[in-house]
Amino acid sequence: MGDYYITIGKNGVEKSREGDKRTPVGVYHVTANLPRAKLTDFYGSGAFPLNYPNEWDRRNGRDGHGIWLHGTPRDTYSRPPRASDGCVVLTNQDLESIEKYLQVGVTPVVIANDVQWVSNADVGQSRAELETAIEQWRNDWESLQTDRYLGHYASGFSSGSAGLAEWAAQKRQVNAGKQWVKVKLDDVSLFLYPGQQPLAVSTFTQDYRSNNLSNVMKKRVYWIREGSRWKIIQESAA
Known part of the structure; x- marks a missing residue:
């Protein structure tokens, strides 16, 4: 188990519309592994697109696209808590520590407002x-x-x-x-x-x-x- 700092959308969570600069809440899966060589420096050490909007999002009329899990530019260690256009952004060091667990089509990514511990x-x-x-x-x-x-x-x-x-x-x-x-x-x-x-x-x-x-x-x-x-x-x- 690990605990990592992340950046989310400028306007918070519960994405519903294209361009609303919010991060979606739900259960998603990694759809691709985009290595640094195929990306601009903005995305840091790599990027993992998610399947937003998923089936439940579409049922509820949510749209938009391009929600990724990605890193930061080389000249930036971390970004402010709310600074992305909706993506989930980690430091490059943290992304590199978890990328070995991110399997395309397999790994779930659960995005929630908070974590509730249960027995x-x-x-x-x-x-x-x-x-x-x-x-x-x-x-x-x-x-x-x-x-x-x-x-x-x-x-x-x-x-x-x-x-x-x-x-x-x-x-x-x-x-x-x-x-x-x-x-x-x-x-x-x-x-x-x-x-x-x-x-x-x-x-x-x-x-x-x-x-x-x-x-x-x-x-x-x-x-x-x-x-x-x-x-x-x-x-x-x-």
């Missing part, structure tokens, strides 16, 4: 509840009991341009042609989403097999609390 027991309980919800969803998908499967989706669900009603109709049509389905989930990651209550995001590799279709894809699913259950509010390819 191991609370973390374990939250994780167990989400893991149970994911496993029940997977089992009900395999069962071809479409009503049970659709019961895992929140009333406000969307996937691309499809809302819950359209999604449900499509799934009923698809399942009518299935004799069997097998779904395997690997490399599952789970995060409670900062700044949103209660929201969680899971990312995993989905291996789907059936009598007439097989595919493997990386998927990202957002879960919201409805009553006592975690339900899916957003589902898409990652």
Whole structure:
């Protein structure tokens, strides 16, 4: 565990618009590793673009682009706390110390207003509840009991341009042609989403097999609390 000083946007956090000079709040992933040789001196020892806007940002109408994790110019050790156009800026020394952990498409970057420390027991309980919800969803998908499967989706669900009603109709049509389905989930990651209550995001590799279709894809699913259950509010390819 490390603790590093960072610079954020001139106007703080919760980015929502192109050019608002704010840093987004959310769960993001590194999309590229841009070495010093491919950058101007402004970005220091390297840069790691993030996938802002992510699926949840787009659902909520947030736009903009070019949010990077990067260093500082050679003549600058560190920048003031609020000095970037929205990027997260570290000293070159600090960036170099963490870059070995930043894997493209793998490493999550969680940007939050603050850090709330919780007990191991609370973390374990939250994780167990989400893991149970994911496993029940997977089992009900395999069962071809479409009503049970659709019961895992929140009333406000969307996937691309499809809302819950359209999604449900499509799934009923698809399942009518299935004799069997097998779904395997690997490399599952789970995060409670900062700044949103209660929201969680899971990312995993989905291996789907059936009598007439097989595919493997990386998927990202957002879960919201409805009553006592975690339900899916957003589902898409990652």
